[in-house]
Amino acid sequence: MLSMLSKLEIACDNTVFGCSARVRLNNLMSHLSVCEYILKQPLTCEQGCGLEIPKNELPNHNCIKHLRSMFQQQQTLISDSEKTSAEHKHQLAEQKHEIQLMKAYMRNIHRVNPNLQNLEEIIEYNEILEWLNSPQPPATETLWGGMISSPDTVLQTVINHSTVESGSPTSPGNELSEKAHEYIGSQGVATLETRQTNQRYCENYMTRTLLTIRL
Numbered sequence: 507m508l509s510m511l512s513k514l515e516i517a518c519d520n521t522v523f524g525c526s527a528r529v530r531l532n533n534l535m536s537h538l539s540v541c542e543y544i545l546k547q548p549l550t551c552e553q554g555c556g557l558e559i560p561k562n563e564l565p566n567h568n569c570i571k572h573l574r575s576m577f578q579q580q581q582t583l584i585s586d587s588e589k590t591s592a593e594h595k596h597q598l599a600e601q602k603h604e605i606q607l608m609k610a611y612m613r614n615i616h617r618v619n620p621n622l623q624n625l626e627e628i629i630e631y632n633e634i635l636e637w638l639n640s641p642q643p644p645a646t647e648t649l650w651g652g653m654i655s656s657p658d659t660v661l662q663t664v665i666n667h668s669t670v671e672s673g674s675p676t677s678p679g680n681e682l683s684e685k686a687h688e689y690i691g692s693q694g695v696a697t698l699e700t701r702q703t704n705q706r707y708c709e710n711y712m713t714r715t716l717l718t719i720r721l
Contacts, residue, residue, distance in 0.1 A: 520544055609633070 516534065518525040520543035529537045538544060545562035555569035609629055666680065 518543070520547070523547060 514531050515528045516531055518527045518529065518541060519534075519538060520541050523543040523546040525541055525543035527537060527541070546560045548558035549561050549564055551557050551559050551564070551567060551569060553567070553569050555573055557569075557572060559567050559572075612629055
């Protein structure tokens with residue numbers, strides 16, 4: 507039985523490193539002792555970097571040089587990613603500009619041809635839907651005070667500017683800034699007591715975080 511097994515041919519242990527030799531089982535150890543690919547087996551550097559280095563390269567391995575090379579490669583990847591991201595942002599800005607021009611063109615058509623009923627309202631409705639479906643992060647409001655305030659001209663200006671930067675159509679942006687305080691808001695938020703009473707309805711409001719607001 508042992509004689510039969512010793513005649514079996516198996517692949518070298520260094521196949522993964524490129525050795526294509528097939529040897530008899532009883533000659534495997536002899537082959538491994540002279541196999542040139544054994545030098546390509548990875549060993550962990552014990553000088554501090556912890557990288558796996560081919561055995562034949564380990565004597566000349568320089569941790570700082572190797573890590574610097576890896577750092578430069580990562581910097582190149584980051585630079586390429588930033589360049590690609592900038593190109594995408596530029597393309598997106600151009601597309602948004604073209605869309606705005608098209609919307610303005612459609613509005614002008616509506617003014618020239620009154621027979622196109624409700625075209626402007628349809629465009630504005632679609633703009634609002636597009637904005638609501640945009641990736642503005644949702645806001646979690648637990649207090650009505652976070653959605654209403656006392657009249658403040660500066661705050662209204664900031665809100666209006668922020669809604670425009672977030673991609674909001676002009677009409678709802680203006681309305682939001684005008685009604686962001688209790689004197690003009692609905693009856694449900696008219697006073698602090700009313701807001702506290704209606705606290706349970708807060709979850710029904712669709713809220714968005716405007717990242718551009720800095721107070």
